[in-house]
Amino acid sequence: MNKIGNFLSVVFLLLTTFTVMAQERTANILILIHSDNGGTYELAKELAKGIETNKNVHAVIKQVKASSNPKLKIIPVASIDELANYDGIAFGSPVYFGNISTGMSEFLAKTVNLWTNHTLEGKPATVFMSAGSGAGKELALQAFWNSLAVHGMVLVSNGIRGYENIDKTIPQGNSVLGTTSLASLKNVERPSKSERYLAELQGKNFAKTTLALKGTFDNTEKMQQTEKTVDINEALKQKNIVLPNLPKPVGNYELFSRSGNLVFINQVSLKDGKVLNPGKVGVNVTEEQAKEATKQTMLNIIAILKEAVGGDLNKVKKCVQLIGVFNTTDNYTQHALLMNAASDLTVEIFGEKGKHTRNTQGAYSLPVGSSVSIQAIFEVE
């Protein structure tokens, strides 16, 4: 009786565990697009609809860069680092010369870090495209696959899905690699009803595969945990980085200006109300002193940034760009070396999110005699 009792307890425990596991299995899919005229976006919305027919899977559409097209400018822009946080990614792009679009290609070219860290390895990916006539559409889909294969992503094809239900009296953008739309063939509105239907089926199939593969590669969970556990305010304390008091504006301007999700800040090397190491590099300021002034300037910027995000630096999504201007002699060329003091500090504080584009310049003179001035742009929540 005791053995039967034990056996029943084990069965009950297993059933409870499986039920809890089944309930908790959810997935997040990013639909990452580039679109100029909106055709790719239309397909993306159908994919999202298909994905979300599975109530455990959530889809979000983002674009690779901001668009000035009124139909597209509301779509949020994805950062490179956030790709690590999704369980699967559906990539959409226009066909450009039988290839992926320039915008998508530029974005993928910035994923080298993810590639070398194997971050996307084992994650499912699927592709879809908006074409004109459709000339070279399968070459373009294949080219998309080539890039994603380098990342080691699991490429999910669309197969001959839904063929029996599509309108075969007009050309359709069906392909076994992924849905396309033949946007310049206008005898019907494009994407055609059948192309929308195929995109929705692709979304449904992709959600199923993503859910099934979720968690099969350790890297995803590790990345998510790291992202979540690094508390930047805490990390500052651990690294003994003390942010200075906020400087006061000395004219008709503000310490920071926020436009949408971007924060703009400009600073010089003020410390405790005085300029740290003022003068000209190569004349009365050494390179070491200029680096010290550069670090101080960046600390001022980060102190102001903290104010801009309500005191919580975890709300900073990315350092987008830094521009460093140095007061130097005419023949000085090592501006980049000086600016590293600001770049290194930013990456030290924000990790991957701190990586930015950069420009350095020399100037004949700078305000209040500072040897350096920095302009910074950050993306925040």
Ligand SMILES: Cc1cc2nc3c(=O)[nH]c(=O)nc-3n(C[C@H](O)[C@H](O)[C@H](O)COP(=O)(O)O)c2cc1C
């Ligand atoms: C530079 C350029 C190259 C293109 N090359 C092709 C092509 O090789 N094959 C094709 O079918 N359409 C081609 N097109 C048309 C686009 O793929 C088509 O307009 C697409 O629907 C744009 O997508 P979107 O509406 O998301 O911007 C090209 C368009 C541009 C601007």
